[in-house]
Each structure stands twice: as C-alpha cells, then as structure tokens.
Amino acid sequence: MSLSYEEAKKVVFKGMIILGVVTLMEVSIALLGNGHMIPGFHLHKWIMYPAMILLSMYKAYFIVYEFMHMRYEKRTLAISVLVPTMLLIWAIIAFLQEGNDWNNRRQYIELVSSEGYKKEMLEKENKLPDAGTIKVEEAGAKENDASSH
Amino acid sequence: MGTDTYTQDSHTAEETGKQLWEGGKSPFGTSYGKLMMWYFLLSDAFTFAGFLIAYGALRFSVPTWPLPDVVFSTAPFGLEHKPLIFVTIMTFVLILSSVTMVRAVQEGHKENRRGVVKWMILTIVGGLSFLSCQAWEWTNLIKNEHMSLTTDPFGTHVYDGVYLNDDGTDAKKEDGTIDAFTAGHTYLIHKHDGEWHKRKFRITEGDLKGQIAQESFGPKAFGALFFFITGFHGFHVFSGVCFLTIIMLNAAGGLYNKRKNGYEMVEKIGLYWHFVDLVWVFVFLVFYLL
Numbered sequence: 001m002s003l004s005y006e007e008a009k010k011v012v013f014k015g016m017i018i019l020g021v022v023t024l025m026e027v028s029i030a031l032l033g034n035g036h037m038i039p040g041f042h043l044h045k046w047i048m049y050p051a052m053i054l055l056s057m058y059k060a061y062f063i064v065y066e067f068m069h070m071r072y073e074k075r076t077l078a079i080s081v082l083v084p085t086m087l088l089i090w091a092i093i094a095f096l097q098e099g100n101d102w103n104n105r106r107q108y109i110e111l112v113s114s115e116g117y118k119k120e121m122l123e124k125e126n127k128l129p130d131a132g133t134i135k136v137e138e139a140g141a142k143e144n145d146a147s148s149h
Numbered sequence: 150m151g152t153d154t155y156t157q158d159s160h161t162a163e164e165t166g167k168q169l170w171e172g173g174k175s176p177f178g179t180s181y182g183k184l185m186m187w188y189f190l191l192s193d194a195f196t197f198a199g200f201l202i203a204y205g206a207l208r209f210s211v212p213t214w215p216l217p218d219v220v221f222s223t224a225p226f227g228l229e230h231k232p233l234i235f236v237t238i239m240t241f242v243l244i245l246s247s248v249t250m251v252r253a254v255q256e257g258h259k260e261n262r263r264g265v266v267k268w269m270i271l272t273i274v275g276g277l278s279f280l281s282c283q284a285w286e287w288t289n290l291i292k293n294e295h296m297s298l299t300t301d302p303f304g305t306h307v308y309d310g311v312y313l314n315d316d317g318t319d320a321k322k323e324d325g326t327i328d329a330f331t332a333g334h335t336y337l338i339h340k341h342d343g344e345w346h347k348r349k350f351r352i353t354e355g356d357l358k359g360q361i362a363q364e365s366f367g368p369k370a371f372g373a374l375f376f377f378i379t380g381f382h383g384f385h386v387f388s389g390v391c392f393l394t395i396i397m398l399n400a401a402g403g404l405y406n407k408r409k410n411g412y413e414m415v416e417k418i419g420l421y422w423h424f425v426d427l428v429w430v431f432v433f434l435v436f437y438l439l
Contacts, residue, residue, distance in 0.1 A: 008255050016248045020241060023433075027237050030438045034218050036232055049439060056434040060427055067251050067423045074178035076169060081187045088198050095202045099209030106210070 002072050015066050019059055026055050180410065186417045190424045193385075197428050200378045201435050211368045215303035217437045219335040223289055236437050239282045240429065243386075246275025247426040254419040257412030262400060265415055269397040272422065276390040283383050287376070295340045298376060301367035302338040302345075306330055308357065310350040319351075329353070338364055375436065382432050385425050392418050 003011065029051055033043030065071040070078055111117055169176040177184055208214050218232035228234070249271040256264030290296045296303070312320040312328040320328040330336075330350075339346050347364040396418050399405065405412045 005255060005259060009252075012248055012251045012255070015251070016244065019244045019247075023237065023240050023244070026434075026438055027233055030218060030233060034216065034232070036218065052434060052438045056430050056438075059430045063247070063423055063427045063430070067247055067426075068420055074169075074176075077177040077179055077184070077187065080177070081191055084191060085194060085198075088195075088202075091198065091202055092205070095206040096209050099206035102206075102210035103212065107212070 011066055015062060018062060022055050022059050026052050029055075180413060182413065182417055183420070186420050190420065193424065194428075197378075197381070197431070200374075200381065201431060204374045204378065204435060207368070207370045207374065213305035213307060213333075213367070215301065215305055215367045215371060216333075216335040217439070219337070220303050221286075221437055223293075225285055233437060235282070235286065236433065239279055239286075240433055242275055242279045242282065243426050243429050246272045246279065247423055249275060250419050250422045254412075254416050257400075257405070257415040260406065260411060262403060262406060265405075265412060266397055266401045269393055269400065269415070273390055273393050273397065276386055276393065276422075280383060280386055280390070283379065283386075287379075290375075294337060296372045296375070298373045299369060301369060301371035302340070303335055303371070304338060304365050304367045305335045306332055308332050308352045309354045310352045310362070313349045313351055313361070320348075335367075336364060338366065378432060379436070382425070382428055385428065389418070389422050389425050393422065 029048055031037050033048040035042045221236055222230050222232040224231050224235035249268045253265050253268035309331045314320050322328045349363050352360050396414050
C-alpha cells in the first residue's frame with residue numbers, strides 16, 4: 001500500500017508541479033476572463049466560474065489524497081472523515097439561495113418605498129369611483145392614511 | 150503516546166470488514182493521535198466553510214460586489230494595476246511550504262533526524278514568508294486604501310457613465326480621451342486628509358440617462374468578511390508556525406528517536422500544515438478568483 005521512499009519523493013515533485021500549474025491556470029482564467037490579457041476579450045461567468053471551481057476542487061483532492069496521505073489510509077478512515085463534508089453541499093445551496101432572496105426582498109422594498117411607485121399606486125386608486133377624494137398632491141402628507149386604506 | 154501500537158506499518162494485513170470491528174485493534178488502522186487530528190481538521194473545515202458560506206450569502210444579498218482583480222491589484226515595490234499577481238505569489242509560497250513539509254514527514258519515516266530538521270526549518274521559513282506577505286497586504290488595504298471593518302471604499306458602477314470635473318464638464322483621462330466607464334466597473338474612493346473624495350458622474354444609459362450621480366461606498370460587509378476570514382486563516386498559519394517550531398526543536402533534540410511511535414508528531418503537524426494549505430485553496434478561490 002505505502003510507497004517506497006524513492007517513489008514518495010517523486011510524488012512530492014510531481015505534486016509541486018501539479019499544484020503550481022493548476023494555480024497558474026486558475027489565475028490565467030481569472031485574468032483572461034476579466035479582460036486583462038487580451039484587450040476587449042471577456043469570458044462569460046458561466047464558463048469562468050465552473051472552470052475555476054473544478055480546478056480548485058482538483059487541488060483540494062490532490063492535497064488530501066497525496067500530501068495528507070488519504071490514498072494510503074484505510075477506507076474506513078477516509079469515509080469517516082470525508083462523508084460528513086457532504087453536508088456542505090446542502091449548506092451551500094441553502095445559504096446562497098437565502099442570500100439571493102434577501103437581495104430580491106431588499107429591491108422590492110426599495111421599489112415600493114420609492115416616490116414614483118407611491119404616486120402610481122395612488123393614481124390607480126383615484127381612478128376607482130369611490131376613492132376620488134384623495135389628491136395626488138396631498139399624498140405625501142397623508143402617506144400613513146393612504147397606505148392603511 | 151509511547152504506548153501506541155497502531156502505527157502506519159501495523160495494518161498491512163488484509164482484513165475483512167467484520168474483522169475490523171471485532172476489537173483489539175483500531176478499525177481505522179491509524180493511531181489515536183492521528184485519528185483525532187483528522188477529526189479536529191474536519192471540525193475546522195466546517196468552521197471555515199461556515200465563514201465562506203456566510204461570505205457567499207452576503208455577496209448574493211447585495212446588487213453589486215467589488216471585483217477582486219481591482220481590489221487586489223497592488224504588489225510591493227510600487228507595482229500597481231497588476232491584478233492578482235501578489236496573491237498568486239502568496240499561494241506559491243504556501244504550496245512550496247507544503248511540499249517541504251511532505252519531505253519532512255518522509256524523512257521522519259526513515260528516522261533521519263537531520264533531514265527532518267532541515268525540511269521543517271524550510272517549512273517554517275515558508276510559513277513566515279506567507280505571514281509577511283499577508284501583513285503587507287493588510288497594511289496596504291488599511292493604510293493606503295482605507296478599508297476598514299465597516300467601510301468598503303471599493304464601489305461598483307451600476308450604469309454606464311462619464312466622470313465629470315468640478316465645473317460639470319466631462320472629465321478627461323491623462324491621455325486626453327473621455328473618462329468614461331461601463332456598468333460593473335469597480336472603483337476606489339480615495340481619502341485625502343480625512344475626507345472621502347467621491348467623484349461625480351453623468352449616467353449615459355437606461356432610465357436615468359442624463360442624471361448626475363456620485364460614487365458610493367461598496368457593500369458594508371466586505372471589509373469585515375475579508376479581515377475576519379483571511380485573518381482567521383492567517384491565525385492558523387501563525388499557530389502552525391509555532392507548533393512547527395516546537396516539534397522541530399524536539400526533533401533536533403532527538404526526542405522522537407527515543408519514542409516507540411517515532412516521528413509521528415511530525416506526521417500530525419504535517420496533516421495540520423497541509424490543511425492550512427487546503428483552506429487557502431478555497432479562500433483563494435472565493436475571495437480572489439470568483
């Protein structure tokens with residue numbers, strides 16, 4: 001199972017090259033995608049981001065399996081350490097979704113509290129036959145009354 | 150610790166799943182100390198994941214976020230507008246120190262005291278270099294760019310527009326072209342003599358075309374997230390350097406030659422040190438690349 005000393009030394013050298021090259025690839029994708037390398041050339045986020053995430057996952061896999069020797073440990077150890085991290089898949093999906101919802105609500109609140117939106121709503125109300133008493137000019141002063149109708 | 154019998158060499162025999170759990174030996178085929186180091190690292194991974202996921206949730210909760218290739222574009226020796234170069238160097242430093250750590254562990258398996266000490270010293274040098282780089286990065290952000298826990302001077306444009314001079318005319322760049330920008334462009338608000346200088350601009354597209362507006366600060370949480378997450382990682386590097394130093398001195402004193410489990414302490418601190426590198430992979434991805 002374990003590698004001989006000479007084989008292990010080779011893995012270390014290989015690891016250094018792999019991690020270095022993958023890091024350079026990631027940075028190149030970031031710089032190329034954001035238009036720093038070729039003027040006027042950009043990559044779409046949906047190409048850049050998955051590529052950089054996959055390369056990082058590969059680096060993480062290499063560090064855990066070769067440098068931290070997980071490849072040479074018993075399967076039971078690998079399972080008991082690695083399987084719990086799968087919970088993070090749920091956490092990432094749930095919390096990014098949540099953050100996105102905060103953004104939507106914040107924008108909704110900004111929209112309904114803007115002056116233009118209030119006027120529009122009041123004008124609509126004025127067109128109703130029994131709501132003709134409220135004038136748009138007075139709306140600012142009667143804000144609280146109007147919103148409670 | 151000297152009574153550990155489950156060193157790495159003791160689980161070479163093939164065992165069936167049932168035999169593993171019959172007692173009398175570690176079903177994980179490793180010593181108690183190493184197993185607990187793995188579980189500590191697992192719990193630490195959840196702590197870091199919690200921080201990075203909080204970063205993600207807050208980033209998704211605001212309309213704009215400063216672009217990392219603008220925020221992190223300064224390097225020592227007067228280098229400016231060199232996006233991500235300095236942080237790439239920091240990453241290489243950490244990778245190299247991980248490599249020297251693997252070599253120290255391998256020499257430990259051979260019970261080669263001098264080899265262990267040599268490679269551990271190089272690892273410590275790597276860790277200290279990384280910390281120095283981080284100290285420079287923080288100093289630059291705090292002193293020159295005036296980022297703080299509650300103020301993010303890096304804002305991002307929502308509309309295309311043109312910068313204006315104080316008298317209301319279109320501003321020109323140094324080369325004489327009009328100083329225009331597009332939506333999504335990140336800018337730094339400068340601070341002179343304690344005063345923020347927010348530049349005025351005219352919007353040139355969309356519903357608000359023609360309106361005059363002023364630069365505004367970026368998302369408030371950015372500074373706190375940056376300083377806490379990179380700071381927490383830096384604190385791990387710092388504690389790692391302290392433990393590496395202690396274990397290196399023990400090894401140099403010949404302590405591990407006398408132990409039954411040999412240089413296992415070097416393996417344990419090695420696991421911790423690789424974990425610090427592993428976390429940096431994700432901090433680097435989330436803060437500097439995405």
